[in-house]
Amino acid sequence: MSRTARADVVMGATVFTLLSLQPANAYVDPGSVSVVVTAVLGAIATIGYGARLYWAKIGAFFRRQPAAKTDDNDRSR
Template structure:
């Protein structure tokens, strides 16, 4: 029976209080968030005219007599 692994054994091997965020992990998370915001800003800037054109009224036709 010494080869069996029980779930209670895992608690002794890897306790949950060892999980933490170090400076490198926190920096990576911040960088991903800032990069995502920058990506959305660039995409919005590139497609701004198409986006506005969908909501703009069509120009009135000039009729000259």
């Protein structure tokens, strides 16, 4: 199966699923909300740790100076 055909199948399945949703009439208890809040805080902590871990590389990327232009007429070695 080609990549575009696979993408079409996934897109079709997603659209079908979203169009066929029915109301659940379910109760969301505070424990469920607690799990979602914990997951969001964990994601924020992971992003922060990753930024701290690679801060030097990120900073070096944004601080790069443009290469110095050399004069073609000056060929002294």
